[in-house]
Amino acid sequence: MQGPWGERAAAGSGGAPEAAPTTGDRRFPCSQCGAFLTFKPGTQVMVCGFCGHENRIEEVEKPGSLRELDFHAWLGRLADQRDIEETRTVKCDACAAEFSFEGDRFSGACPFCGSATVTDTGVNRHIKPSGLLPFGIDRRGAEAAFDRWLRGRWFAPSDLKQRSERRERLSGIYLPYWTYDSATRSTYRGQRGDRYTTMEWVAVRDAKGNVRQVQQPVTRIRWRPAAGQVARDFDDVLVPASESLPVAMVDRLEPWDLQDLRFYRQEYLAGFQAEAYGIDLSAGFDQARVKMDGVIRQDVARAIGGDVQRIDHVETRHADVTFKHVLLPVWIAAYRYRGRPYRFLVNARTGQVQGERPWSWVKITVAAALAALILVIVFALLQDGGIIDQILRGF
Known part of the structure; x- marks a missing residue:
């Protein structure tokens, strides 16, 4: 059955992805001049900002072929060093976002709220990403989108443009996500309602206020019990693992072209920041189940049939649950107005924009x-x- 996330792909072996360096160092020196390379959005190369030399990032496997990892097996093995990546992170004192800077820099402005960030939190251990979507839109394109969005805010304060121009530059950051697959079977109980029409005497009032009885067609609903089972395989149910941004704003950045996911390589992160996930594997699946439940209830309503439905009880069992930890690219501008942080996000793959602003x-x-x-x-x-x-x- 085709669902909103498509058919579930065959689960992989559940093995761990290849181990990553534990230093979290994403600096790659240019072979020509020794300066550090950065990933160039929309390409497959890292480029040197000093001499212009390009290094191509070679893919060993085609995009979209990431393995799914066994959910329950991983819950019991998170201490396995092979499955854990260690990175050095900083934590914003104002909004509590936890993320990494590039190289050995551990202070600067928080990309999520624009506040000063000062302290190094040390090494952070977390599940290594399976894959990512590289940046497809560069900084210039994102800044143009921000300026167009800002000019369209008719009811924004008059001095907003001047204040926001003093913001930090747009920051490129990878946001953490979980994706979940699950084979579900649900047992339900409810009632099926079928409409029918009958002629009945009803009281009506005429223009002079007089009441009289007339026969009119009246629609009624005949209810009868219904019960049964529905099954659905979910594929890549996407759950943001960030706690630093409003969920509604992040959700509106969708859809993402997950079919083009690349294997996680630190070369893609060169020159960019990456947020550490704040919602863990188990809590992420709880959120995924809420999304799945909404779709399952639609399946139940269709299975009950009739003109209207009442769903009294649904019990769902999940099997073959697998997951991926992925990073998705966003350009973010954070500025403060009258002491309150405001953010503007650009989906760095599609150009979809979402923003917050003060009102005048x-x-x-x-x-x-x-x-x-x-x-x-x-x-x-x-x-x-x-x-x-x-x-x-x-x-």
């Missing part, structure tokens, strides 16, 4: 007052004896 209640009040004044004028012109009425009588 002065502009809103003036606009509301003008709208009310226009309504009063129009009403005065249209009412009996008004100017328009007098003009029409003149003809």
